[in-house]
Structure formats: structure tokens, C-alpha cells
Amino acid sequence: MIALSHLQRLEAESIHILREVAAEFQRPVMLYSIGKDSSVMLRLAQKAFHPGPIPFPLLHIDTGYKFHEMIAFRDQQAARIGIQLLVHTNRAALAGTNPFRVGVSRCCQLLKTQALLDALREGGFDAALGGARRDEEKSRAKERIFSVRDASGQWDPKNQRPELWNLYNSRIRPGESIRVFPLSNWTELDVWQYIHLESIPIVPLYFAALRPMLVRGDTLLSPEQPFIPTLPGEKPRLVRCRMRSLGCSPCTGAIRSDADTLPKIIAELISFRRSERENRVIDHDVEGSMELKKREGYF
Amino acid sequence: MFARAAEPFSIESFLAEEQSKDLLRFTTAGSVDDGKSTLIGRLLYDSKAVYEDQIRAVKRASAGELDLALFTDGLRAEREQGITIDVAYRYFATARRKFIIADTPGHEEYTRNMATGASTADLAIILIDARHGVQPQSRRHAFIAALLGIPNIVVAVNKMDLVDYSHAVFLAIEREFRPLHPRAWFVPISAREGDNVVRPSRRMPWFQGPALLEYLETVPLASTGELSGPGFFRFPVQRAIRTNHGFRGYAGQIAAGLVRPGDEVTALPSGRRARVKSIETFDGRLNEAAAPMSVTLTLDRELDISRGDLLTAGDPPQVARSFAARAVWMHADPLTPAKPYLLKHTCQTVSATVSAVRSLEGDTADRLALNDLGVLAIETSRPLYFDPYGRNRATGSAILIDPHTNATIAALMLVGAEGVGQAVPPADRRMTGKTACPTPVTLLERASRFGHGPAAIALRGSAARKLERLLFDRGANVAVLTHWDDAARVLVESAGLLALVTGHSHALPSPGALPADDDAAAAKALAFLLETGIL
Numbered sequence: 001m002i003a004l005s006h007l008q009r010l011e012a013e014s015i016h017i018l019r020e021v022a023a024e025f026q027r028p029v030m031l032y033s034i035g036k037d038s039s040v041m042l043r044l045a046q047k048a049f050h051p052g053p054i055p056f057p058l059l060h061i062d063t064g065y066k067f068h069e070m071i072a073f074r075d076q077q078a079a080r081i082g083i084q085l086l087v088h089t090n091r092a093a094l095a096g097t098n099p100f101r102v103g104v105s106r107c108c109q110l111l112k113t114q115a116l117l118d119a120l121r122e123g124g125f126d127a128a129l130g131g132a133r134r135d136e137e138k139s140r141a142k143e144r145i146f147s148v149r150d151a152s153g154q155w156d157p158k159n160q161r162p163e164l165w166n167l168y169n170s171r172i173r174p175g176e177s178i179r180v181f182p183l184s185n186w187t188e189l190d191v192w193q194y195i196h197l198e199s200i201p202i203v204p205l206y207f208a209a210l211r212p213m214l215v216r217g218d219t220l221l222s223p224e225q226p227f228i229p230t231l232p233g234e235k236p237r238l239v240r241c242r243m244r245s246l247g248c249s250p251c252t253g254a255i256r257s258d259a260d261t262l263p264k265i266i267a268e269l270i271s272f273r274r275s276e277r278e279n280r281v282i283d284h285d286v287e288g289s290m291e292l293k294k295r296e297g298y299f
Numbered sequence: 300m301f302a303r304a305a306e307p308f309s310i311e312s313f314l315a316e317e318q319s320k321d322l323l324r325f326t327t328a329g330s331v332d333d334g335k336s337t338l339i340g341r342l343l344y345d346s347k348a349v350y351e352d353q354i355r356a357v358k359r360a361s362a363g364e365l366d367l368a369l370f371t372d373g374l375r376a377e378r379e380q381g382i383t384i385d386v387a388y389r390y391f392a393t394a395r396r397k398f399i400i401a402d403t404p405g406h407e408e409y410t411r412n413m414a415t416g417a418s419t420a421d422l423a424i425i426l427i428d429a430r431h432g433v434q435p436q437s438r439r440h441a442f443i444a445a446l447l448g449i450p451n452i453v454v455a456v457n458k459m460d461l462v463d464y465s466h467a468v469f470l471a472i473e474r475e476f477r478p479l480h481p482r483a484w485f486v487p488i489s490a491r492e493g494d495n496v497v498r499p500s501r502r503m504p505w506f507q508g509p510a511l512l513e514y515l516e517t518v519p520l521a522s523t524g525e526l527s528g529p530g531f532f533r534f535p536v537q538r539a540i541r542t543n544h545g546f547r548g549y550a551g552q553i554a555a556g557l558v559r560p561g562d563e564v565t566a567l568p569s570g571r572r573a574r575v576k577s578i579e580t581f582d583g584r585l586n587e588a589a590a591p592m593s594v595t596l597t598l599d600r601e602l603d604i605s606r607g608d609l610l611t612a613g614d615p616p617q618v619a620r621s622f623a624a625r626a627v628w629m630h631a632d633p634l635t636p637a638k639p640y641l642l643k644h645t646c647q648t649v650s651a652t653v654s655a656v657r658s659l660e661g662d663t664a665d666r667l668a669l670n671d672l673g674v675l676a677i678e679t680s681r682p683l684y685f686d687p688y689g690r691n692r693a694t695g696s697a698i699l700i701d702p703h704t705n706a707t708i709a710a711l712m713l714v715g716a717e718g719v720g721q722a723v724p725p726a727d728r729r730m731t732g733k734t735a736c737p738t739p740v741t742l743l744e745r746a747s748r749f750g751h752g753p754a755a756i757a758l759r760g761s762a763a764r765k766l767e768r769l770l771f772d773r774g775a776n777v778a779v780l781t782h783w784d785d786a787a788r789v790l791v792e793s794a795g796l797l798a799l800v801t802g803h804s805h806a807l808p809s810p811g812a813l814p815a816d817d818d819a820a821a822a823k824a825l826a827f828l829l830e831t832g833i834l
């Protein structure tokens with residue numbers, strides 16, 4: 001008898017989902033955020049269609065403010081795997097928009113949410129695969145694996161389709177689309193273990209290194225973007241730190257850490273008692289903010 | 300994320316230990332205020348699956364002491380109404396196992412939600428408030444758990460602190476519930492105080508069993524391979540994979556059983572046979588693969604196979620365009636007989652109409668509305684290749700979709716091509732039969748007590764007598780009948796009887812050819828009842 005571990009079960013489920021998407025949609029696309037979850041999702045897609053090619057392109061919503069290392073990693077991975085990479089930026093908004101000028105939520109709204117909706121519409125994509133996990137945030141815990149968005153890209157948490165067994169309903173009306181989350185049932189720890197076990201490449205920013213940072217109390221902020229306002233006399237200092245989750249450099253805090261290998265990251269994670277989004281400025285407003293963003297169409 | 304002793308921590312041994320952990324999916328059911336959210340919050344909190352920042356947020360939101368229920372109350376709309384409205388999934392792990400909880404709320408939409416959570420669950424926890432005892436809803440929860448084929452049932456008698464941790468109260472509830480689910484495990488708890496949830500309680504020395512969490516950590520997980528028997532293999536083809544280099548394989552998730560290179564498989568619908576040449580994965584070829592792995596199979600000869608086809612070995616599946624299915628109605632729009640629906644089963648979607656309806660609860664049913672349970676006679680545009688749900692969930696389940704709204708409107712548990720399981724095939728082979736007069740005891744209550752609905756199978760007399768004894772000892776409401784006619788049918792329906800009909804009757808399902816030895820024949824017939832989901 002073959003006894004499957006929890007990771008093997010999760011892998012089997014995710015591969016099944018990816019294949020369903022490829023089979024049931026006209027124009028699926030995989031949203032590639034360059035983070036660890038996207039890296040796992042991409043590996044699962046390789047597994048799902050092996051030895052054939054992955055039958056859909058990757059789409060990266062580039063806000064313009066991603067860490068430079070992320071962009072380099074993105075291009076290198078796409079070339080290595082030989083997959084088509086689409087990059088979309090809300091150029092019209094970019095000129096006058098940054099989190100300090102318009103506020104974090106407006107900035108996200110224009111450069112992430114709006115850009116994503118535009119890219120999906122322009123590409124005519126009827127399904128978008130995303131790497132979100134249900135354990136990330138309370139409002140995600142209720143989201144279906146196949147999650148319908150109306151014509152304006154919005155999610156209605158009160159009107160979701162029941163989802164039973166592994167039978168996914170992929171039917172949509174013109175204009176609607178479906179977001180599909182193959183990693184729904186993975187936890188943060190599962191993702192890290194899988195990366196370790198499978199030797200999946202990830203952006204080096206996840207590993208601790210000496211990096212120049214603006215140190216503000218507990219917050220470590222990257223000075224990569226020139227528009228970051230500095231206090232009088234404030235200079236970046238070299239701090240041993242790493243990123244727990246990746247986003248835009250002006251809004252992603254680093255954490256002090258010596259974890260420069262995967263086992264050390266995992267050891268840190270299990271002793272670490274804070275959720276991964278806490279160091280993201282994005283979630284610092286009201287409780288329930290993620291749900292508001294999702295209703296608006298944020299992934 | 301885990302409670303760890305102070306001994307020096309070795310990440311290598313931790314990782315090795317982690318890799319071997321398996322996964323238990325469970326669901327929780329209870330009426331509003333039975334303490335379900337508190338129990339889940341307690342499991343998450345005591346097993347250290349919640350983060351400090353979440354604890355801070357919950358502390359801020361709690362009036363007075365830490366309100367554990369707030370760890371799981373998610374959406375804004377629910378927060379405003381003060382109830383949970385939908386299925387939510389939670390994750391935690393202990394040193395022994397990983398867990399996925401399908402948290403389903405207990406208000407009036409619970410049937411739909413519970414069925415959803417139950418569809419993927421290995422275990423259900425049914426909560427009972429010690430003060431109120433077994434409620435009609437508890438019976439319904441037990442029934443839905445059985446209907447959805449959840450292998451393990453735990454009955455958690457909660458709020459023991461409010462009944463002075465009384466053994467007598469616990470025993471009375473156990474006695475009353477036990478007949479509804481003979482294999483259930485009972486545990487007295489206080490979710491709020493933590494007794495017997497994560498740690499054994501000192502306040503109930505009379506309880507000998509482990510705490511709930513230890514039970515969850517150690518309950519054996521039946522694998523699909525074992526359940527369905529040796530040689531049994533089901534592989535719905537999701538997608539053909541071809542490359543420019545001439546590779547041709549069939550991708551899918553194994554729905555039952557085990558496969559090895561060299562095994563002979565039959566492709567349906569063509570009925571053509573081939574041998575498995577290789578089991579391909581990104582990580583290399585495998586010597587064997589089992590449910591629920593996702594793999595790609597290559598065959599030793601070209602068969603014309605596409606998405607929705609089934610590769611099978613062992614007992615053949617049923618192949619039918621018209622069959623019976625038990626249904627949970629999931630949508631506010633009621634069932635409309637003869638309306639064209641879509642039916643998704645494994646990897647194929649076909650059009651389907653419902654030709655007849657029977658409710659499990661009432662006598663007549665020309666409609667099925669939100670949260671109703673019933674038995675449907677279904678006809679599809681193309682044949683399905685399926686197994687009775689009781690034998691294999693993955694090839695025995697289906698959903699109905701409304702082609703106009705695209706809503707998922709029903710969950711179906713396929714029963715069989717002719718055998719209508721808990722329904723009795725009426726003389727005219729339609730299922731619209733009316734029963735005698737309305738009775739204060741519903742069919743559902745009878746089914747909950749006896750562990751089966753009304754049903755009749757055909758069997759030779761000497762074997763029927765042996766089987767009658769076996770079934771009676773299991774608590775069934777069983778009788779041997781010598782003829783099958785309309786009068787017998789009314790009797791069976793109104794008494795919720797399981798009838799073993801010895802007279803010649805083609806209209807009834809039967810276990811097929813039976814061994815000459817009566818004991819062996821009775822055992823085989825019993826297996827048939829279990830497989831077809833009649834029991």
C-alpha cells in the first residue's frame with residue numbers, strides 16, 4: 001500500500017486543479033507574482049503537463065515598484081522553463097502614483113488592482129490562476145478554489161457556488177471570469193517544506209543577507225525607490241535581514257534574520273509567532289481590509 | 300507554529316518528521332450556539348496554530364475574556380450578523396498529523412454547507428449541547444454525514460461545564476445517539492474551558508478515552524485503495540498529453556485503486572483494452588501509483604482516448620444513461636423535472652434531465668428545494684461510467700449545474716443503474732409513487748434509526764434467512780417477503796423496511812450470482828448492500 005504524505009496529497013490535488021483549468025477554459029493564464037507561492041505554483045504546472053509544455057502563459061502585473069532582484073529572477077525563470085511571459089503595467093497611472101503621494105490603498109488600487117483587471121480584459125483571459133492560500137488571511141478561508149468574478153472583476157462573498165469533492169464548476173457567462181487557486185489548501189509551512197524538498201528556485205531576497213535598509217523602529221524599509229522620503233540625516237544602514245513575503249519595495253518591510261538557508265527559514269517560521277502579512281504595509285489599515293480589496297477586484 | 304519542548308531543536312529531524320505526516324480532513328456540524336466556533340478556536344489556539352498578531356486582534360475584539368470563536372468568524376457580513384454563513388477552511392498541525400477543517404455553520408442553510416464540507420471529509424465532528432441533548436438537527440447531521448459517506452464520526456458533547464461535568468448526562472446522550480450511528484465515538488468536552496479538547500480533563504475522571512485532539516491524531520485513515528478492494532482501479536482521463544517528440548499519455552488523478560506498469564486496463568466507452576506501459580511524472584517514472592495521485596499513463600497501444608474517458612480494471616463500473624442518485628439540493632431555485640441541466644461527473648460534463656423525484660423526508664415529492672434531500676431518477680445525453688457512491692466517492696459523485704445561471708444546484712451521490720438504493724423501484728419503474736397516509740414519523744427518522752432507508756432486494760430464500768439474522772443484529776429494520784407487488788411496496792415505504800424478497804422479481808436490484816453456501820451467499824449479499832449504499 002502506498003501511504004501518501006500530506007505534501008503528496010496537496011500536490012496531487014493542485015495538479016488535478018491545474019489540469020482542469022487547462023481542459024475547461026479557452027484562455028487561461030497564470031498570474032505570476034514572483035513570490036514563493038508563485039514559484040511553487042509554477043513547479044506544479046510543470047508537473048501537471050510533463051512532458052508537455054505548460055499550456056498557458058504567465059502574467060506578471062508589474063507595478064514598477066517591485067524589487068529589482070524580483071524582476072531579474074522573473075525573466076531568468078521564464079527563460080529557463082521556456083514559458084511565455086506577459087508583463088503588464090498601468091503606465092498611464094504610474095507617472096503620478098506612488099504610495100507616499102497618493103496613499104497605500106490608492107496606489108495598490110491603480111497599479112495592482114486596476115492593472116490586473118485591465119490586463120485580464122485586454123488579454124481576453126477567462127481564467128486566472130493565482131497562488132493565494134486560504135491560511136493567509138481570514139477572508140480567504142471562505143474562498144472557493146474556482147472563484148467567480150463578475151464582469152467588473154468583483155468577488156461576492158455571499159454568492160459563491162458550493163464546491164464539492166473535486167468537481168469544479170468552470171461555467172461562466174460572457175464577461176465573467178474565474179480566479180483559480182490551486183494552492184488553496186497549502187499552508188505557509190507546507191509551501192516552504194515543498195520548496196526545500198523539491199529544490200525550487202526562489203528570489204534571493206527571501207534569504208538573510210546584509211542589506212542597506214532604512215531602520216525605523218521595528219520597520220526595515222528598502223531605499224531602492226528614490227521617492228522614499230527620508231528623515232533629516234537618515235541614511236540606510238547595513239542590516240542582516242530578509243523578506244518574509246515579497247511585494248513592492250516601498251511597502252514591504254524586511255525582518256531581521258540570520259536565516260540564510262531553507263532549513264533555517266523553516267526553523268524561523270515555526271518559532272515565529274506572527275503571520276506573514278504583518279510586515280506588509282498593505283494590511284496595516286482596518287481589520288477586514290483584505291476583504292474590501294477583494295470585493296474591488298484585488299486578487 | 301507548534302508547541303515544542305525545550306530540548307535542543309533539530310531542524311533536520313523536524314523536516315524528516317514533517318515529511319512523513321499524513322493529512323486528515325474533517326468537518327464540524329452543530330446547531331447555532333452549540334459551540335462550534337469556540338471548539339475550532341480552541342483547537343487552533345491550544346495547538347498554537349494562530350499567530351500572535353491574530354491573538355492580539357481577537358483580544359482587542361473580545362469583550363472581557365478571550366473569545367475563541369473570533370478566530371474563525373471571517374467575513375464582514377457575518378461579523379455584522381453575528382453568525383458564520385458559509386463553509387470556511389482552517390489549517391493546523393500537530394507533531395503527528397496535518398489537519399484541514401471544513402468549518403460549516405449551523406444555521407438554516409446547514410444542509411448545503413455541511414454536505415459541501417462533508418464531501419471531502421475523512422471525519423465529522425457532530426456537536427451536541429449537553430444541556431439540550433440530541434436535537435432533530437443532530438439527527439439530521441448524523442444522516443448527512445452518512446449520506447455523504449464520511450468514514451468516521453465523532454460526537455462531541457459540549458458545554459459539560461454547564462451540566463456539572465455529569466456522567467449521567469453524557470451517558471443519556473450517548474444512549475440516545477448511538478443507534479443513529481453505531482460506529483460513532485463519543486467524547487464529553489467543554490470547548491470554552493478546554494476540557495478533553497487538547498488535553499484530557501481532570502474534571503471528568505469517569506471518562507476513560509483520549510482527548511478529542513489525540514483521537515483526531517490517531518484515528519486510522521482508510522485509503523481509497525483499500526476501500527475498493529484488490530484489482531479495482533479507476534482513472535478518469537483529464538487530458539491527453541502529446542509532445543512533438545511523439546509522446547502520448549493520459550493525465551489524470553487516480554480515483555480508486557492502484558496501478559503498475561504491465562497492468563491491463565479497459566478504456567471506456569470504447570471497451571478496448573491495453574496494457575499500461577509506464578507511469579510518467581515530472582520526477583521520473585514510477586513502479587506503482589495509487590489514489591489519489593495525479594499521474595500520466597502511457598499505454599502499449601494506440602487507443603482513441605480523450606477527456607472524460609475512463610481507464611478501469613477490476614470489477615467493471617456501471618455504464619448507464621439512466622440511473623438513480625441521492626441528491627442534496629443546493630440552490631434557491633427548486634428542481635424542475637424535465638428541465639435540461641448539466642451534470643459534471645469525473646472529467647465529463649453531459650446534459651441531464653431529472654425524470655422523477657422522491658423525497659427522503661416526505662411521501663410525495665414533485666419538487667426539491669434548497670437544503671432538501673431526495674432521490675432522483677436521472678437521464679443523461681451520454682452514458683456515465685460510474686460506481687455506486689458507497690463503493691467509491693470519486694467515481695460515484697456528480698454535481699448538477701443550471702445551464703442558464705451556471706449555478707451549482709445539486710450534489711449527487713450515484714446509486715445505480717437500476718438499483719435505486721434507498722428508494723424502492725415502483726412497479727412502473729418510475730419513482731413518483733405515493734405512499735399511504737402522512738405519518739408523524741418521517742422516513743428520515745426511520746432511516747436515521749435503522750441505518751438504512753426503505754429498500755428491497757431480490758435474494759434466494761435460504762440465503763435471505765441468513766442475511767435477515769445478520770441485518771437484524773446490525774440493527775436493521777429487516778423482513779423477508781415472498782412476493783413483490785404494490786402492497787409490499789407501500790409496506791416497505793411506509794415502514795422504512797429493508798425487504799429481502801425471495802419470490803422471482805426482475806424489478807428489484809440483486810447481488811447477482813451467489814455462492815451455493817448460504818453463509819457465503821449472505822455475506823456477499825451484505826457486501827452488496829454496503830457497496831450500493833443501501834446500508
Ligand SMILES: Nc1nc2c(ncn2[C@@H]2O[C@H](COP(=O)(O)OP(=O)(O)O)[C@@H](O)[C@H]2O)c(=O)[nH]1
Pocket residue numbers: 329330331332333334335336337338368405457458459460461488489490491492
Ligand atoms: N459554558 C460554556 N459555554 C460555551 C462552551 N462552548 C461554547 N460556549 C458558548 O456558547 C456560545 C456559542 O458558541 P459559538 O462557538 O459561537 O457557537 P456556534 O454557533 O456553534 O459557532 C458562546 O457564548 C460560547 O462562549 C462551553 O464548552 N461551555
